[in-house]
Amino acid sequence: xRKLKLQVQMTLDGYIAGPNGEMDWLTFxxxxxxxxxxxxxxxxxxxxxxxxxxxxxxxxxxxxxxATTDNPEIAAGKKFTDTPKVVxxxxxxxxxxxxxxxxxGDLVEEINQLKQQPGQDIIAYGGATFVSAxxxxxxxxxxxxxxxxxxxxxxxxxxxxxxxxxxxxxxKSNVFDCGIVVLKYVLERxx
Numbered sequence: 001x002r003k004l005k006l007q008v009q010m011t012l013d014g015y016i017a018g019p020n021g022e023m024d025w026l027t028f029x030x031x032x033x034x035x036x037x038x039x040x041x042x043x044x045x046x047x048x049x050x051x052x053x054x055x056x057x058x059x060x061x062x063x064x065x066x067a068t069t070d071n072p073e074i075a076a077g078k079k080f081t082d083t084p085k086v087v088x089x090x091x092x093x094x095x096x097x098x099x100x101x102x103x104x105g106d107l108v109e110e111i112n113q114l115k116q117q118p119g120q121d122i123i124a125y126g127g128a129t130f131v132s133a134x135x136x137x138x139x140x141x142x143x144x145x146x147x148x149x150x151x152x153x154x155x156x157x158x159x160x161x162x163x164x165x166x167x168x169x170x171x172k173s174n175v176f177d178c179g180i181v182v183l184k185y186v187l188e189r190x191x
Contacts, residue, residue: 003141015155046120051130052089128156149179
């Protein structure tokens, strides 16, 4: 069965965006080792799942990067553009983007169907509401939390919807020269 991985940028105090969605706290000057880690993480993925709000910025941004031949992030742009995407939405009736389908059904059923399909792993990117729902329903198998060296005091958390404790096992922690620490956890499931 395919795994659902979450890659998310977070502040040290646990937010993935400011109170109004601000992302001005992100560390953009990644060192080569962090770029390599991220490239290896996404290499094992052949499906991206997104919430509609994030998709409306994410998909056009990476398509533009992929189309700009002198952009230093062109390889990432092509990976994100060429990888099939599933956008979870209650408001859109048809996909606005190439290589993208909409999921309008029950989140748990839709994700479990994707996990049962043949292929490589699946990766989830935000936003906060979408990721919170994935966490709440125990759908994420592997967490890759990119902890940025900043605290913002308030913002959008992703663990607030939990009705009970989730036990996670730390598999790896990596400290990068740019100041980001990546924590890799797996969900401990009752067998």
